[in-house]
Amino acid sequence: MERAFSLDLGASPVKNPCMSTGRLTIDLDALTANWRALDGMSGEAVQTAAVVKADAYGLGVAKVGRALAAAGARRFFVAAAEEGAALREALGPGPEISLFSGHMSGDTDMIHDLHLVPILNSMDQLTRHFEALPGHPFGVQLDTGMNRLGMEPGEWGAIAPIALAQGPTLIMSHLACADEPDHAMNARQLAAFHEMTDGIDVPRSLAATGGILLGPDYHFDLTRPGIGLYGGAPYEDAAMVAHLDLPVIQIRDIAIGETVGYSNTWEAERPSRIATLSGGYADGLQRHISNQAVLFHDDIPCPIVGRVSMDLIGVDVTHLRERPKALTILGDHQSVDDLANVAGTIGYEILTQLGARYTRRYARGRQ
Numbered sequence: 001m002e003r004a005f006s007l008d009l010g011a012s013p014v015k016n017p018c019m020s021t022g023r024l025t026i027d028l029d030a031l032t033a034n035w036r037a038l039d040g041m042s043g044e045a046v047q048t049a050a051v052v053k054a055d056a057y058g059l060g061v062a063k064v065g066r067a068l069a070a071a072g073a074r075r076f077f078v079a080a081a082e083e084g085a086a087l088r089e090a091l092g093p094g095p096e097i098s099l100f101s102g103h104m105s106g107d108t109d110m111i112h113d114l115h116l117v118p119i120l121n122s123m124d125q126l127t128r129h130f131e132a133l134p135g136h137p138f139g140v141q142l143d144t145g146m147n148r149l150g151m152e153p154g155e156w157g158a159i160a161p162i163a164l165a166q167g168p169t170l171i172m173s174h175l176a177c178a179d180e181p182d183h184a185m186n187a188r189q190l191a192a193f194h195e196m197t198d199g200i201d202v203p204r205s206l207a208a209t210g211g212i213l214l215g216p217d218y219h220f221d222l223t224r225p226g227i228g229l230y231g232g233a234p235y236e237d238a239a240m241v242a243h244l245d246l247p248v249i250q251i252r253d254i255a256i257g258e259t260v261g262y263s264n265t266w267e268a269e270r271p272s273r274i275a276t277l278s279g280g281y282a283d284g285l286q287r288h289i290s291n292q293a294v295l296f297h298d299d300i301p302c303p304i305v306g307r308v309s310m311d312l313i314g315v316d317v318t319h320l321r322e323r324p325k326a327l328t329i330l331g332d333h334q335s336v337d338d339l340a341n342v343a344g345t346i347g348y349e350i351l352t353q354l355g356a357r358y359t360r361r362y363a364r365g366r367q
């Protein structure tokens with residue numbers, strides 16, 4: 001019998017370091033440009049921190065943290081002590097790392113050994129902190145109406161003298177509606193924050209990305225941008241940081257009436273060319289974008305056809321002149337917010353769900 005094919009893996013070196021999973025490119029220059037731009041929106045006396053919780057919104061806290069520190073960021077915020085530990089390992093001693101979740105029981109050793117700064121949210125946390133680590137730096141979070149974390153006005157009135165006697169390094173609160181500049185909640189929270197903190201000689205912070213855009217009244221001494229650093233709304237002028245390309249595994253031509261994917265949700269109305277791409281809901285590309293979102297070949301949109309499955313997506317490429325090697329789902333023609341709009345969510349969720357299977361590349365500038 002003749003051999004139908006031969007495999008010669010040794011002879012011809014693979015020229016194209018061809019990807020088999022999606023390639024996520026994180027543009028660190030865009031990231032630091034966003035940090036500088038947000039820093040430039042507040043006055044000289046206002047410090048601009050960086051929020052890098054949830055693995056820097058899914059983009060990798062070590063690389064992101066180091067790039068921001070090199071750009072001049074000196075204060076970082078994460079949600080939990082474990083995240084603070086990962087960031088400390090990346091940054092070394094020096095930069096201040098604060099924990100929004102405060103001082104949780106079981107975190108004392110990490111807070112002490114890694115020099116993390118808990119933002120204390122309640123009387124319980126204050127007591128725990130002062131008993132376990134007297135003299136260790138801390139901040140205080142106040143609740144000005146969001147009803148999520150922090151001490152409420154009545155509670156704060158009673159506790160403030162005790163807390164202030166221990167010398168907090170920061171008093172902060174968080175805005176619930178800052179992405180809607182005209183929302184009455186913004187002014188209400190601003191007034192509540194003034195009421196709870198005016199006359200106290202401790203640095204104050206109220207604004208995340210949305211609050212920075214609300215203007216100087218909201219800036220106080222320190223701002224805490226997160227999403228704006230990573231190219232997301234409400235910072236409309238942000239540079240794109242995350243670029244995601246999905247490789248084509250197979251291309252097939254199908255006839256009118258044939259269907260694509262699970263449950264036959266898409267049927268060809270013309271002879272069609274369908275590319276099957278590596279990437280699916282296990283990679284954070286929600287099933288909800290089935291038959292809705294587009295990917296791009298350069299600047300030509302190509303619609304997703306059929307259901308997004310766990311590892312694969314079908315895309316109609318009938319109108320392309322060439323057979324694409326990969327298509328772009330996040331890039332110059334589609335931001336995280338564009339994709340979020342199709343998926344019925346927000347850019348924050350698109351970013352933080354970016355899958356672990358992607359090949360990640362950290363780029364300085366666009367290549």
Ligand SMILES: *Cc1c(COP(=O)(O)O)cnc(C)c1O
Pocket residue numbers: 051053100173174207208209210224225226227228
């Ligand atoms: C997540 C978070 C931030 C950053 O918010 P963005 O909207 O991403 O800029 C700031 N402060 C607190 C308390 C947060 O939880």
